[in-house]
Amino acid sequence: MDDRIRDVIAAHARLAVDPSTLSEHEDLYSAGMTSHASVNLMLALENEFDVEFPDRMLRRSVFENVASIRLALVELCAEESAA
Amino acid sequence: MSYRVGMDIVEVSDVEGSIARFGDRYLRRVFTQREISACDDGSDVRCLATCFAAKEAALKTFGTDVGAVDLRSVEILLDPEPVVTLSGGGARLAVCERISHFSVSVVASAGYAAAVVLAESTAKPLDDHKGS
Numbered sequence: 001m002d003d004r005i006r007d008v009i010a011a012h013a014r015l016a017v018d019p020s021t022l023s024e025h026e027d028l029y030s031a032g033m034t035s036h037a038s039v040n041l042m043l044a045l046e047n048e049f050d051v052e053f054p055d056r057m058l059r060r061s062v063f064e065n066v067a068s069i070r071l072a073l074v075e076l077c078a079e080e081s082a083a
Numbered sequence: 084m085s086y087r088v089g090m091d092i093v094e095v096s097d098v099e100g101s102i103a104r105f106g107d108r109y110l111r112r113v114f115t116q117r118e119i120s121a122c123d124d125g126s127d128v129r130c131l132a133t134c135f136a137a138k139e140a141a142l143k144t145f146g147t148d149v150g151a152v153d154l155r156s157v158e159i160l161l162d163p164e165p166v167v168t169l170s171g172g173g174a175r176l177a178v179c180e181r182i183s184h185f186s187v188s189v190v191a192s193a194g195y196a197a198a199v200v201l202a203e204s205t206a207k208p209l210d211d212h213k214g215s
Contacts, residue, residue: 035091036098036101036139037097039112042112043101043112044105055153058153
């Protein structure tokens with residue numbers, strides 16, 4: 001999952017650094033992601049993982065690093081599976 | 084009374100690119116129906132970029148991290164003059180921060196849209212919150 005997340009970050013977050021060099025807890029906003037780019041990242045993650053982030057997850061903290069994105073996606077995928 | 088200032092700048096081509104990649108999903112997740120309608124049903128990209136910049140500028144006056152609330156809860160209508168209308172999470176944050184009034188100034192060129200928002204608050208200045 002992490003590789004797919006990093007691929008989406010590389011394509012949409014417009015970071016000033018190579019995403020593959022970031023640790024999973026490194027702040028994407030500090031690495032150059034703008035708020036507008038974070039919207040693109042959210043929509044691209046929805047496409048890649050076939051999920052939809054609910055309003056309660058439309059928070060900076062969800063998209064601030066690889067680990068937080070993975071956590072949110074796992075939660076969403078689990079909800080989808082249970083439905 | 085204290086005053087808070089937020090500003091933001093957006094590349095118009097970024098908004099154009101997002102519409103090209105994500106279409107209506109992008110518009111519906113970022114803008115209210117009234118904003119979309121006011122921006123020529125979503126075809127006036129510079130108008131949308133200006134709204135986005137003003138949303139972000141308004142959010143920054145809350146003293147919270149940008150993106151902490153649904154962007155649609157901070158609605159920007161530009162004509163006849165820029166106005167902020169809050170709902171949902173945006174309205175709740177304004178109550179928490181005792182923000183009573185916004186003044187908005189926007190500017191846009193073919194390449195960029197920028198906004199400055201001045202918010203009046205009866206809460207303590209943000210710096211006074213630190214360490215307390």
